[in-house]
Amino acid sequence: MKLMITNVGYNKLKIQLSELHAKRRELMSEMREVKENCLSSDDTSELNQYRMTLDALEENINKISNAMENSKIIDVTTISTDKVRFGHRVIIEDLDTALQTVVNLVSIYESDPKNGFISVASPLGMALCGMEVGDVVDFKAPNGDKEYEIISIETMDVMVN
Numbered sequence: 001m002k003l004m005i006t007n008v009g010y011n012k013l014k015i016q017l018s019e020l021h022a023k024r025r026e027l028m029s030e031m032r033e034v035k036e037n038c039l040s041s042d043d044t045s046e047l048n049q050y051r052m053t054l055d056a057l058e059e060n061i062n063k064i065s066n067a068m069e070n071s072k073i074i075d076v077t078t079i080s081t082d083k084v085r086f087g088h089r090v091i092i093e094d095l096d097t098a099l100q101t102v103v104n105l106v107s108i109y110e111s112d113p114k115n116g117f118i119s120v121a122s123p124l125g126m127a128l129c130g131m132e133v134g135d136v137v138d139f140k141a142p143n144g145d146k147e148y149e150i151i152s153i154e155t156m157d158v159m160v161n
Helices: 007-039 045-069 123-128
Strands: 003-005 072-073 088-094 101-105 116-120 134-139 144-155
Touching: 003 007, 007 045, 007 072, 007 116, 101 123, 116 123, 123 134
Parallel strands: 003 072, 101 116
Antiparallel strands: 088 101, 088 144, 134 144
16 A cells, blocks of 8 residues: 655655765765775774664665655645545644644654644544544543644645645
């Protein structure tokens, strides 16, 4: 099953992958120099550090490559706003405090909770999906149970992410 992602999110992954490839090329070049110096020395600790860094870099490259291969770009402007779904901007109101919050539902790779972008796979994202304007959502937050009323559902402007 493909992972839904916005065009902006997919492009961010492409940029990250390109940056990681450039970093890998740079690291391998530095590693060659260190390797040449280690041939005349018994100290290989610096070379081992480079290998560990390269392994971590390769892991990140594989993770992002797999994410891109297993993603399907969704045009969020075509998604109906009758119910909360991926690609929607949802305004919710905390029923205890009357504080309204804007939540943008995105993929796990686009998630940025501090800026209002939450994954549809997150507990709040899952609680919101399928709900309609006026519905009350019970959500188990880390600091206790919360109740939110859905105030509006809009198509997300993907350029803000």
